Each structure stands twice: as C-alpha cells, then as structure tokens.
Amino acid sequence: MILGGTIFYAQKSEEIKLGARNMLKKANLLTVCDETLYYSLGEIDPRFNISNADIKNVLAQAENVWEKDLNKNVFEYKEGAEFKVNFIFDERQQRTVEGNNLNEQLDKLEEIQSDISKEYQTIEAIYQKTLATYQKNIKDYENRVEEFNAEIKKWNKEGGAPEDEYEDLKKEQKALEKLQEQLEAERKKINALVLNLNELAKKENKTVGNYNEKVQTYKEKFGESTEFNQGEYNGLGINIYQFQLFDGKAGFGKYKINRRGFGGD
Incomplete structure (x- = not known):
C-alpha cells in the first residue's frame, strides 16, 4: 500500500x-x-x-x-x-524521467513529420497544377509553331507573302518567341518545385528513421x-x-x- x-x-x-x-x-x-x-x-x-x-x-x-x-x-x-x-529519488524515478523524456522526443518528431507532410502535400498540389498548365501551354505552343511553319512554307512556294501577310507572320514569330520564353520560365519553376519536393522527402525520411530508432529504444527500455x-x-x-x-x-x-x-x- x-x-x-x-x-x-x-x-x-x-x-x-x-x-x-x-x-x-x-x-x-x-x-x-x-x-x-x-x-x-x-x-x-x-x-x-x-x-x-x-x-x-x-x-x-x-x-x-x-x-x-x-x-x-x-x-x-x-x-x-x-x-x-x-x-525518495532512485532508479525507479530515473526510469520514469527517462521514459518521459523519450516520449517528449517522440512527440516532437511526430510533430515535425506532420509539418513536413503538410508542406509536401501543399507543394505537390502546386506542382501538379503548374505541370498541367505547362503541358497544356506546350501543346498550344507546338500547334501554333506548326501552323506558323505551314504558312511560311505556303508563301515560299508562291514566291513570297503579300505585305500585310508578311507583317502578320512577323508578329506571330515575335509572339512565339515570347511564348517560348514564358514556357522556359515555367519549366524552371517546375524543376524548382521538384527539387523542393525531393528535399522534403529526404527530410521526412530522415525524421521517420530517427523516430523509428527512438521507438526501438523505447521498446528495448520500456517495452516490458x-x-x-x-x-x-x-x-x-x-x-x-x-x-x-x-x-x-x-x-x-x-x-x-x-x-x-x-x-x-
């Protein structure tokens, strides 16, 4: 008692x-x-x-x-x-203190892992949306380039384009060049998102590994x-x-x- x-x-x-x-x-x-x-x-x-x-x-x-x-x-x-x-403080209370400290470490790692997971999901959603937009823009760009080249080929066969058609072709060429620059910027943004996701994945894996090691320590010390x-x-x-x-x-x-x-x- x-x-x-x-x-x-x-x-x-x-x-x-x-x-x-x-x-x-x-x-x-x-x-x-x-x-x-x-x-x-x-x-x-x-x-x-x-x-x-x-x-x-x-x-x-x-x-x-x-x-x-x-x-x-x-x-x-x-x-x-x-x-x-x-x-009276002896090995019994020391065991309690060690168990509490280890529990606190595990709780902190769970919190870190949860934060990383949420950040990963947020960035992944941005990545998927950006990638879908990029792929659509690439397809639109390729279609416009194909149409532009077809027009050039047609007027070359006819010995040259009228002045008004020629001006339209020059405007389209500049528009395509600008669109190409925009697509390159989008590509770099996507690559940056991929790098960010990879870093988060590494960070999460490290946290998970650390957590599992401490769980094993907890089991060995306090499992029985x-x-x-x-x-x-x-x-x-x-x-x-x-x-x-x-x-x-x-x-x-x-x-x-x-x-x-x-x-x-």
Missing part, C-alpha cells in the same frame, strides 16, 4: 473499509478517540521537479479515495506532523513492464519512489509500449 496520486491502493473497496482502521491502529497511527492521521512533508528530492504546493494538492486529492469509502476524515495535512511523506514498489510505509511515514503527473493528475504505473514506428504494418 502506498501514498501517492491515489493514497494507499487496495484491490477492492471492501478491503479498504475493513482493513484501513485496523492497519492504522496497529501502526499506532490512530486511536479510538482520534481517528484522523495528520501528516506533513518530509524529504522531497528536487529531482522530482514538483513543488511542495503541488504535492500537497495531489495528496489532498488522493485523500478522497479513502475518505469517500470510509465516510470519515482519515487524513489531514498538518505542518510539522510527525508522520512524514517523503519523495517492470514490477517494483512505487512507495513504502516504514512506520514513521511513507516513502514515494516513483511519481509522475498525467494532465495534472498524479500517476503511479508501469510503462507499456504504445508507440509504433512510421511505415509499420
């Missing part, structure tokens, strides 16, 4: 009701006249990275687990009380749940060895792998 995010875990509510008072009385923590256990904070290792105020808040929330079932004020914080709640006492009663108080907060709520538990690498089945 431990004191933590949920004070003194028991398998069933009935075990709490029947065994709570007897256990505390045998430990000389409760008397017939005074059935409230007053506690205070003892040794709090700063490596837990939690303030005394937060600990008090967590313990106050945890009191409700017993007090709800017993319908009595069983625990109460009192400054200087002899019964101490200690937070390790059983250990997260807190112990020593007669004078409670020693907490493993503690973490989940969305502002205290938690004691085993690591279970819930990460999958990118590209997995």
